[in-house]
Amino acid sequence: MTDGAQHAPRNGSSTMPETNRPGRAWWRPLVDEIDRRVTPPANKLVRTNIFADTVATATRLEVRLRRRVQRQSTWLLHQYNLPAAEDIRKVRAQLAAVEARLRDVSEHLEDQQHEARKQASRPARSTTTKATTKPTTKPQANDPS
């Protein structure tokens, strides 16, 4: 991911004059040597099945733990008739679902208007063939209920 960063420009209008450009830092060969020794085995390790499974297990454990804490804190807050983050999440998800539905309806209307405009202008440009507008259905945002 950082190959570009390494290729970032190294010449040009630095505020340091070009003649003042220093040579390599004294510690750089040491860092490069460590890089040469450490990076290949590390890259190899992250491509093994064991690594993939370990990361997956750690992720699942973390998620399970977080959800358990969330459930318990929600239960506790509900005992005192207080809203928990989970309740807010549900409301936000419902709002998002409504907004997504509205978006679909307005897009559908937009498509119909566009199609009507195209039909109206077709006699004038009957030879032009362009991408058709094919109405598609799409699922709504996650409904928490």
Next chain:
Amino acid sequence: MEASPSTDRLEGIRQEAQRSLFRARHGIQLITGTREPVVGATPKDVVWRRGKAQLSRYRSDKRTRRPPLVIVWSVISRAYILDLRPGQSFVGQLLDAGIDVFMIDWGVPDAVDSGNNLELYVDNYLPRALERALEVADSDELDILGYCAGGVLSCLAVAGHPETPVKNLAVMATPIDLGHIEGMIKSFRRGALEVDDLIDETGNIPADAVYRGFASLRPTTDIFKYATLWERLWSDEFVEGYTAMAGWIRDQTPLPGALARQMVDLLLRRNVLVTGEIPIAGRTVRLADITCPLLNVMAEDDHMVPPAASEVLSKLVGSTDVTELRIPAGHVGLAAGRDAKRNTVPRILEWLNAHSS
């Protein structure tokens, strides 16, 4: 006249003091986050918008070549990498070559977009955006350039919508055989991880998880990157380039939950792209239906989408005119930085020019 050793020593001390001053200034700017690099500066106009997706047309007074080129960006990262910095801009180079450049950017999904799926991008957004590009450019045909997952969407849109007048299709670092993709993807492929394990309260895979997935492929990069930064912290230009690129790398977008589920089930576990027949919206989209000239650009040192994952596309399409291009670069270097400027863009331009008549 030669300087005396004591003068040399004094000059050396003076330079080192000056560099230390610059290091301190840049270091403080980086730590406090007050150094904001200018990215995506090439002027453009949004000519179409739907949901979070938008099609922009870059302004230019040099448009000499037809048809227009529509860049289809990936759904995972931010599109400004192609216009990272003035003088280092992929888009800028295309504009200088006289191309009318459009860009489809999918935006940053939120809870409203958690239901966005492959059908939405391939059958709804892309055909409409391409149609709008044709209208705006007043052209009867267009060229498409897809990058990474944007390449997959481009292929599916071209194959699934033969009515779209695509003259040439170019794809860069496009994952087709997902059996070759490593990292967190492997955990999904092996069934050790499910999409629902990563989905957050918005119904999407959060940007941070996407970033961690990519970063895990090169675990030591961050450490050695800081060594390079420290070494060159005195240089304004280096720090500018570093902050722009490092900022982009961290600036991932969430992945819509519905799309993530489809990608894992369909593209990863069933690896349907490699069969050339992809079920979308109740029909089968066949890559063999791509009959326009195809340019398949691969990065030889790509650790995310290795050439083995992309090269199969050349065999799956129905085009008789297929060109494979291997650039000695990494996944990001293919689109930004020195390698892109010297290799990728000139060679893509060469191919487009050869196929423009």
